[in-house]
Amino acid sequence: xxxxxxxxxxxxxxxxxxxxxxxxxxxxxxxxxxxxxxxxxxxxxxxxxxxxxxxxxxxxxxxxxxxxxxxxxxxxxxxxxxxxxxxxxxxxxxxxxxxxxxxxxxxxxxxxxxxxxxxxxxxxxxxxxxxxxxxxxxxxxxxxxxxxxxxxxxxxxxxxxxxxxxxxxxxxxxxxxxxxxxxxxxxxxxxxxxxxxxxxxxxxxxxxxxxxxxxxxxxxxxxxxxxxxxxxxxxxxxxxxxxxxxxxxxxxxxxxxxxxxxxxxxxxxxxxxxxxxxxxxxxxxxxxxxxxxxxxxxxxxxxxxxxxxxxxxxxxxxxxxxxxxxxxxxxxxxxxxxxxxxxxxxxxxxxxxxxxxxxxxxx
Amino acid sequence: xxxxxxxxxxxxxxxxxxxxxxxxxxxxxxxxxxxxxxxxxxxxxxxxxxxxxxxxxxxxxxxxxxxxxxxxxxxxxxxxxxxxxxxxxxxxxxxxxxxxxxxxxxxxxxxxxxxxxxxxxxxxxxxxxxxxxxxxxxxxxxxxxxxxxxxxxxxxxxxxxxxxxxxxxxxxxxxxxxxxxxxxxxxxxxxxxxxxxxxxxxxxxxxxxxxxxxxxxxxxxxxxxxxxxxxxxxxxxxxxxxxxxxxxxxxxxxxxxxxxxxxxxxxxxxxxxxxxxxxxxxxx
Numbered sequence: 001x002x003x004x005x006x007x008x009x010x011x012x013x014x015x016x017x018x019x020x021x022x023x024x025x026x027x028x029x030x031x032x033x034x035x036x037x038x039x040x041x042x043x044x045x046x047x048x049x050x051x052x053x054x055x056x057x058x059x060x061x062x063x064x065x066x067x068x069x070x071x072x073x074x075x076x077x078x079x080x081x082x083x084x085x086x087x088x089x090x091x092x093x094x095x096x097x098x099x100x101x102x103x104x105x106x107x108x109x110x111x112x113x114x115x116x117x118x119x120x121x122x123x124x125x126x127x128x129x130x131x132x133x134x135x136x137x138x139x140x141x142x143x144x145x146x147x148x149x150x151x152x153x154x155x156x157x158x159x160x161x162x163x164x165x166x167x168x169x170x171x172x173x174x175x176x177x178x179x180x181x182x183x184x185x186x187x188x189x190x191x192x193x194x195x196x197x198x199x200x201x202x203x204x205x206x207x208x209x210x211x212x213x214x215x216x217x218x219x220x221x222x223x224x225x226x227x228x229x230x231x232x233x234x235x236x237x238x239x240x241x242x243x244x245x246x247x248x249x250x251x252x253x254x255x256x257x258x259x260x261x262x263x264x265x266x267x268x269x270x271x272x273x274x275x276x277x278x279x280x281x282x283x284x285x286x287x288x289x290x291x292x293x294x295x296x297x298x299x300x301x302x303x304x305x306x307x308x309x310x311x312x313x314x315x316x317x318x319x320x321x322x323x324x325x326x327x328x329x330x331x332x333x334x335x336x337x338x339x340x341x342x343x344x345x346x347x348x349x350x351x352x353x354x355x356x357x358x359x360x361x362x363x
Numbered sequence: 364x365x366x367x368x369x370x371x372x373x374x375x376x377x378x379x380x381x382x383x384x385x386x387x388x389x390x391x392x393x394x395x396x397x398x399x400x401x402x403x404x405x406x407x408x409x410x411x412x413x414x415x416x417x418x419x420x421x422x423x424x425x426x427x428x429x430x431x432x433x434x435x436x437x438x439x440x441x442x443x444x445x446x447x448x449x450x451x452x453x454x455x456x457x458x459x460x461x462x463x464x465x466x467x468x469x470x471x472x473x474x475x476x477x478x479x480x481x482x483x484x485x486x487x488x489x490x491x492x493x494x495x496x497x498x499x500x501x502x503x504x505x506x507x508x509x510x511x512x513x514x515x516x517x518x519x520x521x522x523x524x525x526x527x528x529x530x531x532x533x534x535x536x537x538x539x540x541x542x543x544x545x546x547x548x549x550x551x552x553x554x555x556x557x558x559x560x561x562x563x564x565x566x567x568x569x570x571x572x573x574x575x576x577x578x579x580x581x582x583x584x585x586x587x588x589x590x591x592x593x594x595x596x597x598x599x600x601x602x603x604x605x606x607x608x609x610x611x612x613x614x615x616x617x618x619x620x621x622x623x624x625x626x627x628x629x630x631x632x633x634x635x636x637x638x639x640x641x642x643x644x645x646x647x
Binding site for chain 2: 052073077
């Protein structure tokens, strides 16, 4: 049980600057998720915490110890790898007991801890098997078991669910969350899957090109993305973007682009004042679009053509075109629309996002 | 189909099966240049070989000692070298090439070089000993120093082969179990002992099997360095059989010795093969 502190953390390979000035305070018992596209530096950051990669500059401390120069074995952390990384020549029991044996635990204690972990994970019957005799989900359980028997200060997860099929992934996700609630150990979890990030994390760290983009609670990232990248990365289907011009007509401010003219809600007027007459990016989440009804004010509706209909059962995704802009709308499954049909859509004025064109920062 | 395998079959039969049968036939007869009758004598030749104190007292112990020492020496040296060069460092390619050089030296040439190095009057070994203020040694006049030199030569010749195979195996080993072990609290030696070595076991076992069978029939370097001497004390199996057949012209005894050798190596090979299959099975 410990907090983890990263201070001005940098990692440079010969040509690549993989991690740039990462500052992060992970609180004790917190479940934090690093998320981002591949190559964003999330795994490298995790491996630096693990001690598997050297730190180019900066500082990592676990608990109150600076661990920069400590080998992995002295950091009191445990890691679960994407491809399980089980010891193929050892039984499940030996796999889980290995770390304890290396640390010279007495035999009865090892036995007890392995039994306990096996019970928690429901793998008691598998203890005598070899990894190759296990299914993917079972292997992942063993990998988790190997981490929890050690009672480490911090758990590290490196895309642990990526090798599982979709159904198993959802199931293991829930189990990992339950496990964390039960063990109350600080956990750092790396994934490229934003759904995993949102569901598992107490807080989520979004990374891109080695930079931290935003740190926040899942819903905060969703409702108040710090920039266009976070806005587009979190949420599925992704947020719609359109380049609009801010124009003032008779005291009413509009965000305009061909095919789309939206009144800037009064709440945003102050923030958008410096951008009058300029181009900015408008962001609308697919779920903030719906088929326009009589009650929707005309300044928040627009016409569009349906290009693709994707019925998902619980909802329908409409790929629509308005002017030159392609957007996705997430509508009620009872809606009946056909391809090439012209429809009128309304948007939720309280849920509009605006981003600076140059810096991509949220306005 | 038959037409396609026929050429290979003809060659196999003409140059392998038939000679083996002729040899086997010879081992049951009194077969020498001055006895054109080739009388059938049953197992008499076998009895003579097995009762020969030289055969069971010197030749077989030498052969097995050579097998054991040469294979384990080469294996250990190869494992050590492969582990050392299995990392990034400056001049890595150069070192790898240098290590592989002995593979390109014909065994006979190497053996001649070694013979000169350990020559009691002109050899570099004695020059060094004298420079250190020690008495020069007549290396090739005693059984144990001669055997040691022969075994050392064989290890030198074969270490690159072990290195090459083990290095190739090392590079295909998965990284993650090693990293996991490091996180699990294992130091470098423990990682090597508990993870690397067990994962290498199948390859090591293949190396051991191939080289053991190969070492049993060693001829060239022993013949070049000692000719089985001094006083036949460093004779190994193939030299013994060769001398019987082609030096003393006892074709029958030579054939019988060869058959006995074939029997021994079949048993040794069979056991090794069983061990190999077991090792591959448990470390899969």
